[in-house]
């Protein structure tokens with residue numbers, strides 16, 4: 511008799527290179543389960559991520575159906591639901607791919623112990639990372655604190671395993687009548703009143719198939735020159751794979767091997783250095799997970815506890831202006847509007863807007879992290895807090911706090927013709943390149959001709975740059991002397 515199995519889908523919404531699904535399917539008829547929980551005492555997913563999840567589940571449901579399988583969707587406490595299903599459906603084997611935030615790790619451990627004690631086999635796998643967070647250590651076995659050392663040690667572990675193919679066929683487990691499943695629509699993941707997701711629908715096609723296309727397009731296009739172009743928000747210079755990675759619609763092993771193969775065979779357009787640079791960004795993602803695993807409170811607490819004494823300001827008006835893209839600094843406003851409309855922001859601009867909030871406005875990085883958590887389609891439990899702490903200077907291997915991005919010079923350098931700013935801040939599109947990043951310097955006649963009235967059609971800067979910079983450096987003295 512074949513065993514009966516249950517695969518619990520979480521951040522692995524794909525069929526290919528999914529070792530836990532492969533193991534479940536190999537055992538026998540499989541119940542493919544997704545459970546929407548409220549996040550426990552962890553944060554629930556933000557609005558943009560819920561939209562993505564809805565579309566991604568729909569893609570998974572149809573991919574499973576093509577293989578003969580069926581996605582069973584439920585809502586509630588996963589441990590209770592799985593324990594009940596194991597009894598109701600006489601499940602022999604439960605499988606999942608590991609997650610790395612503190613509460614998820616604790617839940618998985620508890621559930622594994624309970625199920626095993628009750629006679630059910632549980633198998634867990636790594637499907638989200640090239641290396642498990644505990645596999646890369648210093649020579650003395652401690653967690654890593656510096657990216658270059660981390661990445662060097664990770665690379666020395668050798669090539670990641672080749673990705674697994676998708677299961678050829680999935681035999682669905684017949685559910686007894688008392689099992690009540692929901693439909694994806696029942697989960698009400700998408701916004702309705704109001705429906706603010708129009709920009710997301712235009713920008714994205716979630717799902718495993720789209721993830722593969724996105725990678726293919728990147729390897730045959732923007733990979734060429736990635737090392738330089740990745741800093742230019744006015745160009746299509748990066749992969750935009752982040753939400754697919756976040757929800758596991760593609761794995762880092764797949765990305766790794768596809769990039770290597772394409773680069774070595776000459777199919778990819780980029781140089782070997784471009785491929786290495788791209789893979790090292792995947793390395794930053796690995797490093798963030800390493801940090802999260804070893805510091806479960808990464809989103810709540812300063813990694814460097816000296817920052818606990820930092821004199822943050824409470825300024826709800828400034829925070830709101832930042833969130834809405836109305837700071838009066840075009841590159842900041844462009845980024846915040848790109849985020850609001852599409853659920854994504856270019857990496858260089860993420861750094862600029864984060865630096866502006868933390869340093870020029872002196873607002874706690876956690877408030878920015880929360881806003882990103884709610885508005886990003888790639889809102890990631892590791893990358894988001896690690897990156898915010900990196901910009902704040904409180905993180906591991908962080909940018910020093912005294913390095914303060916000037917939003918005007920950053921704009922001029924990385925969006926020299928104002929293409930990005932004009933796209934997202936159309937009310938100042940009529941300005942010349944010379945003043946597009948600092949409209950307050952334009953002469954009155956120029957502003958009039960461009961149809962701009964500062965303070966009316968577009969805000970004046972909410973903080974003066976030199977003043978903000980000096981204030982930030984003075985604040986730093988507080989923790990220096992603490």
Ligand SMILES: Cc1cc2nc3c(=O)[nH]c(=O)nc-3n(C[C@H](O)[C@H](O)[C@H](O)COP(=O)(O)OP(=O)(O)OC[C@H]3O[C@@H](n4cnc5c(N)ncnc54)[C@H](O)[C@@H]3O)c2cc1C
Nearest residue numbers: 748749750751752791792794795857860889890893894897
């Ligand atoms: C303040 C701030 C917040 C951020 N929040 C998130 C977040 O919630 N989710 C998220 O995935 N990334 C986050 N990042 C990192 C980075 O901005 C995005 O991963 C990147 O912009 C995604 O675009 P891409 O897929 O085109 O990247 P590419 O340049 O094509 O890179 C490929 C992949 O590498 C990873 N990566 C790239 N840069 C970084 C980085 N600096 N740190 C960690 N991983 C990286 C991502 O998984 C990305 O998809 C944040 C950065 C900053 C400065």
